[in-house]
Amino acid sequence: MINVQDIRDTARDLLAKGEVRAVIGWRAGSRGMAAEPCVVTKPEEADSLVWDPTCYHNLALQLVNDRKDLVHSKKTATAPIGIVAKGCDARAIVVLLQEHYFKREDVYIIGVSCENSGVLDERKVKAQVGGFAPSAAAFDGDNFSVKTAKGDKKLAGREVMADRCLECRTPFPKENNTAFGDDKTGREFDAQFAALARFEANDEAARWEFWQRQFDRCIRCFACRSVCPMCFCDECVVDSIEMKIAPETTAEEKANRIRWIERSAVRSENATYHMTRALHLAGRCVDCGECERVCPVNIPLRLLNTKMEREAREAFGFDPGASIGGPSLVASFRDDDPGEFIR
């Protein structure tokens, strides 16, 4: 098990020596048990870092934000930025590196392994502890311990772990500058794509019946997009707001500007949004599950994303987030890519 003090000492040391200009990590949250992302810039702040099963956030997003800040303010970084990264955060960083979003030497990765565990699913936890959210949670070997109003409680890992963690085989951040915890790569609690396979057993009519209901329910708050480290575009294609309006722009030009998707949260627009997003994430989504976790209306987004991931793996032998050097999924091909569907 990881001693959180090791993470803090490493961060303090790096900051004190000036080897990094900041360390992105998690600190205790201000609401309930969940940890929250933070950016530590002074050595003496390093002790605020935490590592527990509520470190849900994919911190690669903070790395993207840092990069955007630098670019938009036209600043150059004085030193690399440090980041505490669990397996899925590191996979996201690998995809960003693969896409040349920043350079390897721009980041210092302090890897933390989820070992035989993962992060909690708060909905599952609440069901286990009678509806009341605990105030704190900790790893307890293969299980978890949580603090509730009625005292401490032990929870079985399999019962309360997030679905993505149950299917995760790469809990260890392979890409790292230094790492803590055991490398449990290849572990398997649930078969990979188990939920996907269950869903695909439905026939076409049942699949549409299911998805039209989901597309109807989405309120297009875009939380799923905002939380995703892979959705880094300054202007998303679904917004279509980039049209420059000049004095000579006619009303007709304004009316006829390209709008791939209308803003109204209705079925057709929501469906187009979600399918576009799934396609733009194909071969890039690392199944950190954050989009699904933050959705206020519980749209099962992992189904769409893991569908694309399985296609990437099975049809094209492509492993998202596995290597920095290779080309991206849709910018490459093999001679024997499937083509029987083409007349």
Add this chain to the structure above:
Amino acid sequence: MSEQTYEPKIVAFLCKWCSSAGSDLAGVSRIQYPANATPIQVPCSGSVSPMYILSALKKGADGVLVSGCHIGDCHYLEGNYLARRKLHLVKELLQFVGIEENRFRMSWVSAAEGAKFAEVVKEFVDDLRPMGPQEKLKAKRA
């Protein structure tokens, strides 16, 4: 709309180097084929964004066809390889959410294959007609 008068609307994205010329050849050769397809010329099948396909369905297309040069014949060498991969994903995703497999089609048609182009369109129309209008992804007010 009654069964008899229903004619499926197809949006066809045709590569200008091959399938678009193929469709012209079908025309000048006086090959009879259904007039259901609205052709949209694109520079290469590889330039067809998945959003074109989704957008066409959203605007009420009953079927979408993408047609490019045979593998090995791409004017830009590898555009059709990229299209094959990208559009495989689109096809899978459409089926995954429960859109009928036959609403999306892809073909390789060279500039010399006027007859094949006519055949592709005819088959597509024959497959689409019994399915009736595409309502699943169509925008309500478009």
